[in-house]
Amino acid sequence: MRIVVPLKQVPDLVEELELSSDGTDVDREFLKFVVNEFDDHALEEALLVKDAADAEVVVVGFDEPDIDQVLYTAIAKGADRVVKLTGAGEGALDSHTRAAVLAEWLAGQDVDLVLTGVQAADDLDGQLAPLLAARMGLPHASVVVSVDAKEGVARVRQEFSGGAGADLEIRLPAVIGVQAARQPPRYASITRVRQVMQAGGIEEAAAAVVSGGPALTVRRLYPPEQTGHAEMLEGSPADVADRIIELVRAKGLLKT
């Protein structure tokens, strides 16, 4: 069974997000990028399926900031092949474009299962998994928290609000949007990643020139207007603790 895990880099949300000069995008020049955490979960779930079912895991990324490190780390974690799609254009790619390019590449890959993160922080134009599935005419499910794939079928648990979960059986090939792997993403040591980097192994492939479909006209990005703000409690942790207890006690919520 061949499992493909598309992943992407997103701006690290711990950082301040500055806007570009025309205000329609984030200023990417000084941003720190990290792998989309949901894609990391998708990779973990793929590796778990590989452990159970003797599958091949192929990780594919685009030519984005720090992607090489991420792809080498994927090998260090146990991925069999990693591919970098190059030449897909300058700047950030929206989900529709990614789906179009990936669908073209996947057409030549004889894939059984695509696992990718359910969403990403910059998915303004929608999520990759359903876009990809629709383009490829494949069944799909998102917000999935476990995948059990064998003999041409994937049994998945799809989560709904309130914690309810639906068990589904989907005939492969299929596309799954992973919310969380069954266990936290495994760790690859720096030493191991360095060994992998020395051995090399990132395959490069030219991204197809395709249209993603109707693009969005972003007029502007702006920080949310604050309609209010918390009253900040100052002083030492001891002072703050006293104040918090006072506030909660004033609502009659403490027994003592």
Place this chain on the structure above:
Amino acid sequence: MGSDVLVLAEHQGGSLADVTFELLGKAKEVAGASGGQALVALFGNPGLASELSAADLVLSMDDPALASYTAEAYEKALAHVVSERQPGLVLLGTTTAGLDLAASLSAAWDAPLVSYVVGLESEGDALVATAQIYGGKLMAEVALEGDRAICAVTAGSFPAEAGAGAGSATVEDVSPPAELGAGLRTTFIEMLVPEAGDVDITAADLLVAVGRGIGSEGDVELVQDLADAMGAPLAASRPITDLGWLPKSRQVGKSGVKVKPRAYLMFGISGAPEHLEGMRDAELIIACNTDAQAPIFDIAHYGTTADLFDLLPALTERLGA
């Protein structure tokens, strides 16, 4: 843009989700401004049509393939309805079904999609959607000027009352398309509801909540100690329950539960929209986060940038525990 607005009704276990009424209210407003109709697509459970009378027209499709929700059956049904009616705008929630269907419809119908929408206004012939991205750190203003568009809307963005009133909707039975009859590759097996027996956090007057800022599973104990000292259950944001550090029943937020306690004390939670959806109506919100720019401070009543590793023991100590 075509003037009809179509809402996909979401329902589970015989009840319509609140987001359906929120979207219907907005659909009436937008359709009204463009001289069109507010339509609702109801798949399965045709008896629910009577609760959607605020719409102009309810398009009800029933079929064994629609007895339980699956992306595959719903997307075929939705594509069929959209292709027959050609609305100018389709509205879904950013729920599980919405995450499956909005993007899939965007590809199938070749229509632009804006996700994480929290605001939507008519501007002449165009629509302007406001979306929340980057974990709530930035808003995007998007102009939708073509003849069709899809918006995936965050639950709680619009008032449910606007779509919940009694009206005089026509209910039309729509024949299922042939594609629903055979060759479906997705089979619904069963729905599992979380076990009762753990704490029901929706019943608590006081909640203590922990988020990613706690860092490690071992340190969750620090927050549990405080929760115990306060006689409150311990709740959590999604990353904590996804990691299995606390049971799913403790998760507050979009994919967990909504709580409305009299006080909500939160530690190491940044305040991303998905979490806020679950707790923003709490009477007293006190947030502890070392990032002074964390979005949570826009909605919390009180905040502190004290380090939770200092604050938690200080609080627990004062409660005599």
